[in-house]
Amino acid sequence: MTTPPHLLWTALLLVACANESVTAPPSAGDSGTDVTPDAPESPAPADVPPLDAPEAPLAIAWSPCDDFQGVDDGRAECADVTAPLDWDAPHGERLSLHVRHLRAPAPSGRAVWILMGGPGQAGDDGESLAAILSRRDPGLEVYLPDHRGTGASTPLACPRAESPTSPGGPGILPTEWPGCRDEVVAAWGDRLRHFSTTAAARDLAALIGATRAPGDRVMVFGISYGTYLAHRYLQVAPTQSDGVILDSLCPPGGCFLSDEDRWEDGETRALLARCAAEPDCASRLGPDAAARLEDLYRRVAEGHCPMAAPPARNAWLLRTALGNMMMNAPQRRAIPAVIHRMDRCNDADRTALGALYRSLWGAQWPAVAALFAQDAPGTPLVRAPAIPPLGAGPGVGYSFPLAVNILTSELWEPADPPPAELTRRWAGTIACRGVSRQAGWQTPGWPRYRDPLADRFFASEVPILLLNAAIDSATPARFARAFAARLHAPLQRYVELPDAAHAVVAQGALADDTSTTCGRELELQFLRDPRAPLDTGCLARTIPLAFNASAELSRLLFGTPSLWGD
Secondary structure, three states: OOOOOOOOOOOOOOOOOOOOOOOOOOOOOOOOOEOOOOOOOOOOOOOOOOOOOOOOOOOOOOEEOOOOOOOOOOOEEEEEEEEEOOOOOOOOOEEEEEEEEEOOOOOOOEEEEEEOOOOOOOHHHHHHHHHHHHHHOOOEEEEEEOOOOOOOOOOOOOOOOOOOOOOOOOOOOOOOHHHHHHHHHHHHHHHHHHOOHHHHHHHHHHHHHHHOOOOOEEEEEEEOHHHHHHHHHHHHOOOOOOEEEEEOOOOOOOOOHHHHHHHHHHHHHHHHHHHHHOHHHHHHHOOOHHHHHHHHHHHHHOOOOOOOOOHHHHHHHHHHHHHHHHOOHHHHOOHHHHHHHHHHOOHHHHHHHHHHHHHHHHHHHHHHHHHHHHOOOOOOOOOOOOOOOOOOOOOOOOOHHHHHHHHHHOOOOOOOOOHHHHHHHHHOOOOOOOHHHHHHOOOOOOOOOOOOOOOOOOOOOOOEEEEEEOOOOOOOHHHHHHHHOOOOOOOEEEEEEOOOOOOHHHOOEEOOEEEEEHHHHHHHHHHHOOOOOOOOHHHHHEOOOOOOOOHHHHHHHHOOOOOOOO
């Protein structure tokens, strides 16, 4: 049997940044006005001083990057930089930091450092975004650092488990994880605490200091977990940058992956509540689409509309599929149609649902179907797949051990809910990829560190553009709304894209320009001049959310031009 890769992947950010076909409708929401704080900022503790001027600038020597995605004109270059493992012991053990650089076609003295998510993603996941930004803004220098522990930045890796010849190939199977964990812990021990978010933030400050020429304007752009890292950067280097973009916020002191299953459930219920206001949807699912789905799960678990697994697993499969669809703006438009088709379950519906599963998982589908079928009832579901949505898998530089290292110590509830509690939470969801449930079976045995900055907030006056989607199952908008109350400086602003999905840079498809998105246009404005007024007019031109789809999208998902199958 072919085994699906990265079934142990718990990445918080599941995004294909170059995705053009995404939607986010205009409706009531913040249009980008400045926000007045209702709570004071917490200053950095005295034992972690700001690092605006590192004592020993890093030495960087660039060489061509021949495999930079989307760029073949010789502008891409890479560097491997030696830096301290422990920034508080600068003359001790060293590690390597890898950086990709896409040179500006028309240099203007402006640069942006893109911080990818996960945790666990490396810079290679941002190459397509870098290419897009460079095309749209030829004066922009784009840098993609590999977070320490990922990619080529002294990676935390398991050579045996991730070998192409291992049982799981380059992915890590549940049966391979204990050995992988023990291998990494044996190699690094207590030194794993140096692969923290704060250490990566100090890397970023040092790298910017080493590459910035006098007079340059430098911005930092974090996406999902990258916002958590960018916020930490604001704590350790509060005045170094000229502006920071926080796209899809993971804030300190509350962005806990142990609770993500419940976030996904809440956002799905919010989406389905819209069905009652849409006559075509309400005529099929009634006034309470979420209740209709809950009843459908009961019936599927009892044997209704079997697809590719025993009844209980078939319900699990549907829950995971809908959770994946919530991460993708075009796909989430079809969620009510999936519920309707499985509820009705005629021959044409079963064919369409089979096509949907193949579309969501592609070549992995046969192995995914087998995976859902093979666990005996009552078995702890270590395999609960946090499988990425279509087109959004982790890049080659992704590090699962680095992800576990950070989530166990910084992105996990202090109460440390046991696996049984996480399973109970998961069982009450109506759409969920199972990130929390899965991670609960992976964190035991991993050494935890305590970062004094992990639950504290920044104190910085630099321009900030905070963006979030209104219905975001990976980083709910309530995090961004609460954080916006801390944005006190005149050039620190929050903009919310109503009804969009995760990663605003790819959200808000424009009705009058399908080549770009509102999120991208807002971010490009900020990158051109973070101190200039922000024009949020594109919010009114985004394609509204509706539970319908073009014949093209319906064919992609269901193999038929009719979304509802009527």
